[in-house]
Every structure is written in structure tokens, then in C-alpha cells.
Amino acid sequence: MTADEQQFIIQDITQMLARHWHDVDRNWGRNAHLDYTPDGSYATSLRKRTGIEAIKAFYADRQDRGERVARHLVNNLHVTVHDANTATAIWILSLFAADGVPVLPSKPAIMIADVVDELVRESDGAWKYRSRTITPLFRAPRPIGWISTMSAAGQVNLAPFSHFNIVSTSPPVLIFSCNSPEDRPEKDTLVNVKATGEFVFNLVSYDLREAMNVTSTAAPHGVDEFELAKLEKAACVKVCPPRVAASPANLVCRLLLEKKIAPVAKGDTPSNVVFGRVVGLHIQDQFFDGAGRFDTVKAQPLTRLRGIQYAPPGPIEVMPQPFKRAAETKREAS
Numbered sequence: 399m400t401a402d403e404q405q406f407i408i409q410d411i412t413q414m415l416a417r418h419w420h421d422v423d424r425n426w427g428r429n430a431h432l433d434y435t436p437d438g439s440y441a442t443s444l445r446k447r448t449g450i451e452a453i454k455a456f457y458a459d460r461q462d463r464g465e466r467v468a469r470h471l472v473n474n475l476h477v478t479v480h481d482a483n484t485a486t487a488i489w490i491l492s493l494f495a496a497d498g499v500p501v502l503p504s505k506p507a508i509m510i511a512d513v514v515d516e517l518v519r520e521s522d523g524a525w526k527y528r529s530r531t532i533t534p535l536f537r538a539p540r541p542i543g544w545i546s547t548m549s550a551a552g553q554v555n556l557a558p559f560s561h562f563n564i565v566s567t568s569p570p571v572l573i574f575s576c577n578s579p580e581d582r583p584e585k586d587t588l589v590n591v592k593a594t595g596e597f598v599f600n601l602v603s604y605d606l607r608e609a610m611n612v613t614s615t616a617a618p619h620g621v622d623e624f625e626l627a628k629l630e631k632a633a634c635v636k637v638c639p640p641r642v643a644a645s646p647a648n649l650v651c652r653l654l655l656e657k658k659i660a661p662v663a664k665g666d667t668p669s670n671v672v673f674g675r676v677v678g679l680h681i682q683d684q685f686f687d688g689a690g691r692f693d694t695v696k697a698q699p700l701t702r703l704r705g706i707q708y709a710p711p712g713p714i715e716v717m718p719q720p721f722k723r724a725a726e727t728k729r730e731a732s
């Protein structure tokens with residue numbers, strides 16, 4: 399292929415990309431699906447849509463959500479021409495979007511993502527996307543709640559949830575959230591917690607990352623993910639579900655409250671937030687520091703970045719608080 403032919407292809411693909419996003423931002427993406435091959439795919443960190451009809455439905459759905467501002471900025475486009483009929487475009491997407499009201503000028507982009515487009519030229523000469531993969535960048539690390547439960551019939555279940563945190567220390571309360579699965583009305587974890595009112599948080603140390611991943615399998619109700627991941631169980635104080643024996647720490651919980659986050663727009667999926675009161679605690683002896691406190695650094699909790707990216711905690715910083723607590727001031731005064 400001559401340099402000129404390559405340049406023409408790059409020009410075609412660049413123009414197509416601009417036209418495509420113009421349609422998405424200013425015409426509800428009514429024609430966006432036509433830029434894909436019949437079996438083309440469009441994948442984000444959340445979902446993969448395969449086939450032109452699924453992509454068409456995605457854009458139709460966005461229009462149904464009503465008045466909306468969205469601007470997709472294509473940056474640093476790099477096209478590699480493999481031959482006369484195939485090419486790859488790699489670029490960075492900045493997405494500014496808001497529902498209903500216009501975006502304030504000071505609002506940052508809601509997403510910066512790497513995009514890889516695989517393109518093919520069809521027999522009529524038109525370039526089409528065979529696949530588009532959008533990988534969002536810069537998500538903050540999140541802790542992971544590895545939740546063990548038991549069904550009313552005594553079947554054990556274990557699954558990870560990164561919509562998780564401790565929300566009160568006195569009394570100690572933690573939350574995790576189950577979104578709605580596509581294949582059944584509710585995840586097993588939620589079914590079990592609602593039926594028994596009990597669950598256990600197991601800390602995922604960096605060493606347990608692969609076992610944790612295995613337990614996220616959408617296994618049929620009744621399948622014991624401890625067995626799938628070859629994890630040893632240990633009994634808990636105060637509740638029936640077992641804990642992960644290899645976990646540095648486990649928090650034993652009773653259901654306090656369950657709150658449904660209802661969809662507000664078409665395409666939203668409901669989530670159920672579970673609040674659990676911590677009623678018991680297991681800590682392995684080797685994770686106590688010299689002062690008798692839990693040594694989080696030694697436990698190396700795994701964090702989730704985006705999608706399937708995970709990391710151990712980064713460098714540890716010690717930062718004294720810039721103010722004195724009331725109790726400290728009182729102690730110094732007496």
C-alpha cells in the first residue's frame with residue numbers, strides 16, 4: 399500500500415469518527431449504530447453490547463431518558479492501517495455529560511477513557527466499527543466487602559461487593575449494595591440476608607485476591623463459593639454463616655436496615671443497600687500491632703480500581719491532624 403493510500407484511509411476514518419460523535423451529541427445517536435458491522439460490539443467497563451440492534455437500542459434508550467447535555471471529545475487519535483480493509487484507532491475520550499440542565503462551565507468531564515476501535519472496510523467501501531472498547535481511567539480505589547451468608551435452608555454463599563464501607567463506628571455499622579442481576583430477581587447474598595438477617599464481612603487481603611475473584615462467579619443459588627474457591631471456613635460468634643478462615647479480620651453482622659435505590663430514569667437498574675450492625679469480631683493474632691490494635695498495613699487490604707483492576711494499598715503517609723480533639727485539649731489543661 400502506498401503512503402498516499404494509507405493517508406486516504408486515515409482521513410476517511412478521522413472524518414467518520416467526527417461524524418459519528420456529532421450524531422451522538424447532536425442527534426441522539428440516531429444513526430450511530432449504522433457505523434457498526436452487523437455483529438459489531440460496543441463495550442464499556444459496565445456492559446458489552448453485541449450486534450447492531452443492541453447498539454441501536456442503547457442509543458434509543460439514551461434519547462428516552464429525556465433532555466440531556468452530552469459532549470464526547472475525541473483526543474490524541476492514532477490510526478494504524480493494517481491493510482486496505484482493516485485498521486485500529488486508539489484515542490482518548492473526554493465525556494462531559496449532565497442530565498436535564500446544561501453542564502456548568504466549571505464542571506469537570508465526568509469521564510476520561512481510553513478507546514480502542516477495530517475497523518473494517520465493507521464491500522461498498524464504507525468503514526465500520528467491528529468493535530469499540532471504552533476503558534475509563536482514574537477511578538479511585540474502593541474497599542471490597544467480601545460477604546458470607548447462609549440461606550434459610552443452610553446453604554452457604556460468598557461474594558465480593560465494592561459498593562461497601564463502614565458508615566458508623568458507634569454503634570459500628572457497615573453497608574454494602576447489591577445491584578439487580580440480569581438472570582434472576584435478586585443476588586443470592588441479598589436473598590440470604592433478607593431471609594436470615596445475618597451476614598459476615600471478610601477482609602480481602604492482597605494474598606486472597608484470586609480466591610475473591612472466583613467467588614464473584616454468578617453461580618446458581620445453593621452453590622457454595624467457599625468450595626469453588628477452595629477456601630477454608632471457620633465458625634463465627636453470634637451468627638450462623640461461616641467466615642473465611644484465611645481472612646485477617648471478619649466482622650459479624652446482623653441486618654439493621656435494607657433500602658432499595660429505585661431507578662429514576664429509563665435504563666437505571668435498582669440497587670439494594672444493606673446496613674449491618676457489627677455484633678462480633680474475629681482478628682487473627684498475627685494482625686495485632688504492639689499496641690493491641692489491628693495492623694491494617696500488615697493485612698494489606700485489596701482495593702478495586704476500575705473494572706478488573708486491583709491494587710494493594712500504596713505508600714503509607716502519616717499526617718497529624720491540624721486540630722486538637724476536645725478530649726486532648728481537656729487532658730492538656732488538667
Ligand SMILES: Cc1cc2nc3c(=O)[nH]c(=O)nc-3n(C[C@H](O)[C@H](O)[C@H](O)COP(=O)(O)O)c2cc1C
Pocket residue numbers: 542555556557558559560561562575576577578584585586587588610611613614615616617702
Ligand atoms: C471486586 C468485585 C466487586 C463487586 N462489587 C459489587 C457490588 O458492589 N455490587 C454488586 O451488586 N455486585 C458486585 N460485584 C459482583 C458480585 O460479586 C457478583 O454479582 C456475584 O455473583 C454475586 O453473588 P451472589 O449472587 O452469590 O450474591 C462485584 C464483583 C467483584 C469481583
